[in-house]
C-alpha cells in the first residue's frame with residue numbers, strides 16, 4: 001500500500017460523460033455499494049450526466065460516495081437556456097463539479113478565463129471544483145506541455161477557488177487507450193505542484209490533491225498510483241462498469 005503523502009487523502013472519481021440511462025445508473029450505484037468496504041480509505045465521487053443526478057443522489061445518499069455535476073454556468077441564475085447553475089447542483093446534493101474538462105474546452109470553446117469564473121461560481125455555491133488541465137498531442141510534440149499547463153492553472157486559480165482538486169488529463173490519453181507512462185504523468189504532476197507552491201505557498205501546495213486522468217484501467221492503476229504526486233484518478237470509460245471501477249479502486253494501492 002502506498003504511504004499517504006502529506007495529508008492528501010486519495011480520491012478516485014468517475015466521469016460518466018454522456019453515457020448511461022437512469023436504470024443503468026441505479027444498477028451501477030447498487031453494485032458499487034455492494035463491492036465497497038464500509039469505510040474505504042479512498043474518497044469516491046461520481047460525475048453523472050445532469051438527468052441522472054436525482055437517481056444517483058437517491059441511490060448514494062447515506063453512502064461514502066459523493067456526486068457532482070460535469071459542468072456549471074459561471075452565473076448564479078439567469079436567461080441561459082440549457083445551462084445548469086451551481087445553486088441547482090447544490091440543490092440536488094452535489095458537493096463537487098468538474099471545471100475545464102478538455103471536452104468542454106474543445107467542444108464548447110471554453111476559455112481559460114471562463115474556467116476560472118466557473119471555479120469561482122462553484123465555490124460560491126459550496127461546491128468543490130475539480131479543475132482539469134492538460135495538453136493536446138500537438139502541444140506536447142512541440143514542447144509546450146508545461147507552458148500550456150501553467151497557463152491553464154493560472155487562469156483556473158485566478159479567483160483562488162479554495163479548496164479545489166486538480167486533475168491532469170493529457171488530451172491525447174483521453175479515450176484513446178494510450179495512457180501516459182507513470183514517469184511522464186509524475187513529471188507533469190510534480191511540475192503542477194511546484195507551480196502551486198509558487199502561487200499558494202509550498203505548505204498549501206503539498207496538501208492539494210492532483211489526480212491523473214486518461215485511459216486509467218484496473219490494469220494500470222497500480223503503477224500510476226505508486227507515483228509520489230499522483231493522488232488519485234479521474235476515470236472515463238472504465239468508470240461505466242462497477243466491476244472495472246471498483247477494480248481500479250482496489251488495484252490503485254491507495255488502500
Ligand code: 13P
Nearest residue numbers: 015174175214215236237
Ligand atoms: P478515459 O478514462 O475514457 O480516457 O477518459 C478520461 C477522462 O476524460 C475523465 O474525465
